[in-house]
Amino acid sequence: MNLMVPFCLCHRLHPSAYVMLEPTHLVRSTANMLKLVVVLASLVSLSFARLLTSPDQLSASEYDYIIVGGGTAGSVLANRLSEDEDSKILVIEAGSSDFRNLAIEGPQNAPRLINSQFDWNFTTVNVPGLNGRSLPYERGFVLGGSSSINFMAYTRGSEDDFNRWANVTGDDQWSWDSLHPYMLKLERFTRATDGHDPIGELNVTLHGTTGPVGFSTANMILPADHRVINATSQVDGFPFNLDYNSGDTLGIGWLQSTVADGSRTSSAKAYLAPSLFRPNVDVLVHTLVTRVIQTDTQDGVPVFKGVEFAQSAGSQIFSLNATREVILSAGAVKTPHILMLSGIGDNATLAEFGIETIVDSPDVGQNLQDQPLVTNQFTVNSTDTLDVLRMNATFAAEQQALWDSSRTGLLSLSPSSHVGWLRLPDNSSIFQDVIDPSAGPTSAHYEFIFTDGFVSFVSEYPGGNFFTLLTVVLSPTSRGNIALSSADPFDAPIINPNFYDTEFDIFTIRESIKAARTFMAAPSWDGWIEDEFGAFKAAVTDEQIEQYARNTSDTINHVSCTASMGKTGSTGRGSGVLNSDLTVKGTIGLRVVDASAFPFIPAAHTQVPTYILAERASDIIRNITSV
Structure with a gap:
């Protein structure tokens, strides 16, 4: 058997980005392996006694709360709701329980998780804005959800992002000031495994130290890290930002990542695992919720407190009721899918598939927002980039052994060390025709992600040493959708991110690529950067840059807003699917808690906003009014 160790610096790499190693360094002898198995087996039996693999193992005939999805948000809910000892919680997860798999734990292993058993392996439609290309669309298929397979960026978003949520919902509890205590509650800053002082990398006083x-x-x-920081003082328009999680994101600084003590921190690891010691939590894995069920009617309003579920297509269908609530935390692809299969969606669309409409909610599956990105490679005059991990198998094996033994070394690194949050100039020509779509002056239009080594979604590694600067549209105006492909819950939904459907989005990615060139021309790169590479180098004119973007762009996998919040009680197309307390409009007993609930995608990576939303949702459900 071979062990696949990635040279990982982005959310998806070409297959050539993997290095094959024999795993002989992992097991020194059969005897040692047997000892390890015994120890691990005892730990698993102790720690995960409430993990169930069959509906026949359920400990109750009904639960107070049934949480559909044990992902980023669902794991938070399981932990917080089970703090009430009298509440009985069931989490139903379609994927596996294997969130402690070493492939997930290792920060540099992220690329090998794509299209793996931990991924739903969704695929988009042929996207017109990408010149008809279809993309893999990664979503976590394991406890922890996408927090178990993502690239671990720890970004809250801007103050303006959350204040816009408050404005759109008419609920000030979604403002930055109201949510800030949850930001501190959830987080725990940890120091680097190599022991270096983090002064100058973030403002420690802005962060929590005791959260999960x-x-x-x-x-x-x-070696390249200080070149990035030095360049911020050498080129106008790219200021250094000590801590983008302050609420004012703008500038370039050190990336914060959900990596602690050299290993990934997933929602399952941080929230769910501790709750499994509690007797009031059951977690059922390898089980797909096929729909939520209307169980009653109150004052003419349908009550949804039941779920149907099965373990495979054609297998036995089970049903179970909640005494208090059913909470959909299945993610921004599956949550709207389940709602539509349950008769909650656009009446005309549901009728096409023979599904009876119980609640006519035309916004279900609409308003999809995601952030497209482009990789831009530079050749470098160096032999010490992380490309060495794919060029030197012996060195890669040594680094693997180092991580295995101490969780240190290159494989403990997150995919990037620096990011930049940047805005188009106020006098940009696009604003003559388009109103600024960002949430406000502290919110970015585009992002830089700095990566040490060669990253490409469309080209094989050519050999040599590289530095890649990814550019990302953060405040997109294009809107996609999730749609039914059939009435069979085991058929994947139709996913259309609809990238580059608007002039603003293609303008922004074009200008971000130009800005990348400007930044990489700073004196700090002299003698180290040799040249631009490949299709990036060939894209010179605006038209060429646009085609380069359309031909090479991918998703950063931040799908959001497909069952979005609106003002409580508002109705009609465009008013949202949810009230501001995350309950599904037109229903009783049904709530949505995941990134599908966002009214707008933050100009950030979506992992931490999902944690924030889930933490607040837990208090809403428990009627807790102070953090």
Whole structure:
């Protein structure tokens, strides 16, 4: 058997980005392996006694809360709701329980999780804005959800992002000031594994130190890191930002990642695992919720407190009721899918598939927002980039052994050490025709992600040493959708991110690529950067840059807003699917808690906003009014 160790610096790499190693360094002898198995077996039996693999193992005939999905948000809910000892919680997860798999735990292993058993393996439609290309659309298919397979960026978003949520919902409890205590509650800053002082990498005083979600800055300093920081003082328009999680994101600084003590921090690891010691939590894995069920009617309003579920297509269908609530936390792809299968959606669309409409909610599955990105590669005059992990198998094996034994070394690094949050100039020509779509002046239009090594979604690694600067549209105006492909819950839904459907989005990615060139021309790169590479180098004119973007862009996998919040009680198309307390409009007993509930995608990575939303949702459900 071979062990696949990635050279990982982005959310998806070409297959050539993997290095094959024999795993002989993992097991020194059969005897040692047997000892390890015995120890692990005892730990598993102790720690995960409430993990169930069959509906026949359920400990109750009904539960107070049934949480559909044990992902980023669902794991938070399981932990917080089970703090009430009298509440009985059931989590139903379609994927596996294997969130402690070493492939998930290792920060540099992220690329090998794509299209793996931990991924739903969704695929988009042929996207017109990508010149008809279809994309893999990664979503976590394991406890922890996408927090178990993502690239671990720890970004709250801007103050303006959350204040817009408050404005759109008419609920000030979604404002930055109201949510800030939850930001501190959830997080735990940890120091780098190499012991270096984090002064100058973030403002420690802005962060929590006792929460469940461990995060850090870079676990070790790479040769290119200081070149990034030095360049911020050499080129106008790219200021240094000590801590983008302050609420004012703008500028370039050190990336904070959900990596603690050299390993990934997933929602399952941070929230769900501790709750499994509690007797009032059951977690059923390998089980798909096929629909939520109307169980009653109160004053003419349908009550949804039941779920149907099965373990495979054609297998026995089970049903179970909640005494208090059913909570959909299945993610921004599956949550709207389940709602539509349950008769909650656009009446005309549901009728096409023979599904009876119980609640006519035309916004279900609409308003999909995601952030497209482009990789831009530079050749470098160096032999010490992380490309060495794929060029030197012996060195890669040594690094694997180092991580295995101490959780240190290059494989403890998150995919990037630096990011930049940037805005188009106020006098940009696009604003003559388009109103600024960002949430406000502290919210970025586009992002830089700095990666040490070669990253491409469309090209094989050509050999040599590289530095890649990814550019991302953060405040997109294009809107996609999730749609039914059939009435069979085991058929994947139709996913259309609809990238580059608007002039603003293609303008922004074009200008971000130009800005990348400007930044990489700073004196700090002299003698180290040799040249631009490949299709990036060939894209010079605006038209060429646009085609380069359409031909090479991918998703950063931040799908959001497909069952969005609106003002409580508002109705009609465009008013949202949810009230501001996350209950589904036109229903009783049904709530949505995941990224599908966002009214707008934050100009950030979506992992931490999902944690924030789930933490507040837990208090809403428990009627807790102070953090």
